[in-house]
Amino acid sequence: MLFAFVWYSNQQERDLRVGLALVGCLLLMKLVESLSQRHWFFDSRRTGMHIRSALMAVIFQKQLRLSSQGRKNHSTGEIVNYIAVDAYRLGDAISWLHMGxxxxxxxxxxxxxxxxxxxxxxxxxxxxxxxxxxxxxxxxxxxxxxxxxxxxxxxxxxxxxxxxxxxxxxxxxxxxxxxxxxxxxxxxxxxxxxxxxxxxxxxxxxxxxxxxxxxxxxxxxxxxxxxxxxxxxxxxxxxxxxxxxxxx
CATH class of the missing domain: 1.20.1560.10 (ABC transporter type 1, transmembrane domain)
Structure with missing residues (x-):
């Protein structure tokens, strides 16, 4: 599109239909790009939220079944850290999954x-x-x-x-x-x-x-x-x- 726009601007006699076609192609490309990115961001965030919620529920259920030794090895502060930090980061990781x-x-x-x-x-x-x-x-x-x-x-x-x-x-x-x-x-x-x-x-x-x-x-x-x-x-x-x- 850059080549096309520069080529069109350098023309001595410019066809209006070609210019409108270039502008239409640019608008269509940006529209498809915007819709695709919004859909990707929304879907990845929603999936990350589901993963984060599931991890929080699993951690809470596991905490209820911890033994005395387990409670000694994993304090309440650590369990809160698992929910507030680790589960949140795993949920956000989905947004960057396709970057790989x-x-x-x-x-x-x-x-x-x-x-x-x-x-x-x-x-x-x-x-x-x-x-x-x-x-x-x-x-x-x-x-x-x-x-x-x-x-x-x-x-x-x-x-x-x-x-x-x-x-x-x-x-x-x-x-x-x-x-x-x-x-x-x-x-x-x-x-x-x-x-x-x-x-x-x-x-x-x-x-x-x-x-x-x-x-x-x-x-x-x-x-x-x-x-x-x-x-x-x-x-x-x-x-x-x-x-x-x-x-x-």
């Missing part, structure tokens, strides 16, 4: 279209693309490790808080409030530490995510200008930038 296969497919189509538009000038742009892809692997592993440690620290803090609240009568009787407050505060500080590290790594990943299309496009257009593999007109530039920004 659609993102690589979109990337393949984008690279193929760039080779069609820029010819051999798109080849050097694959080097920073591959580099950014490999740089994401250690970031993802580090982020996964920090998230796991954060969840462990959160469970420990919730378990200690639940045990403290259940034993509040004895703590008040023995005047141990300050000691237990400091203990829970230290556990919360450890939880904040891993939360801070997780958010910092997410920030690094976001910078890399938004920086990669600019670097790749700069390399591709520089190579295209040097090699002269394709004319750097408005159609080629808009086409390449659209695919790089949309599939960055």
């Amino acid at each position: 296969w659609s993102s690589p497919l979109q990337l393949v189509f984008a690279v193929a279209t760039l080779f069609w538009a820029l010819k051999l000038g798109a080849l050097p742009g694959l080097v920073p693309l591959v580099i950014f892809g490999f740089l994401n692997v250690p970031f993802a592993k580090i982020l996964q490790g920090y998230q796991s440690k954060f969840m462990v620290a959160q469970d420990e803090r919730l378990r200690s808080t639940s045990e403290t609240l259940n034993s509040m009568k004895i703590i008040k009787l023995q005047s141990w409030e300050e000691k237990f407050r400091n203990m829970i505060g230290s556990l919360r500080d450890g939880e904040f530490k891993w939360l801070r590290e997780t958010q910092m790594k997410k920030a690094y990943g976001a910078v890399m995510y938004w920086m990669s299309p600019t670097v790749v496009s700069a390399v591709m257009y520089t190579a295209t200008a040097i090699m002269g593999s394709a004319p750097l007109n408005a159609s080629t530039l808009l086409h390449g930038l659209g695919h790089l920004e949309g599939n960055g």
